[in-house]
Amino acid sequence: MAWRPFQFIFYMIPILWIFLKDLVWEDLSFGEIRTNYLFGKANAYDRADCLRRAVRVYKEILAKDPNRIPVFLNLGGLYYRRGMFETAIPYYEKVIRANPKHYQGHYWLAMCFWK
Known part of the structure; x- marks a missing residue:
């Protein structure tokens, strides 16, 4: 499928809000915040129909926690x-x-x- 940047940006807006919320108000370590952000990013790629990019982000998470x-x-x-x-x-x-x-x-x- 073709890269769809506008769909990706649309799906990333709530992910960025969650990232900021976790960073400011939640008592999480930086590693947990990063993992939550990567999950959201991979889901946004999935929704934007960017399979390879989503798989790459999930494999990045697995590199830290197999x-x-x-x-x-x-x-x-x-x-x-x-x-x-x-x-x-x-x-x-x-x-x-x-x-x-x-x-x-x-x-x-x-x-x-x-x-």
Whole structure:
């Protein structure tokens, strides 16, 4: 898909507000604030239909915390929504390996195999 800067900017406005709110009013470490910002940035890229950029930001989060379940779920969701079920399966399997009782991991893995 083509890079859509206006869509990205539109989706980044609330993310920047959350970043400022976390920075000023919340009692979070800088690492937590940065991780929250990166999550929002990746979601904004996803909404703007910029798959490669969203994946790159999620991988940046995983470089700091390699067992972060929400990142695996979001990466699986990125590929699932685009019909790339084979690519989504390993991420849902990582969710289940990290937490065998995680029902969303089981559900989305089953949905990938069903499709």
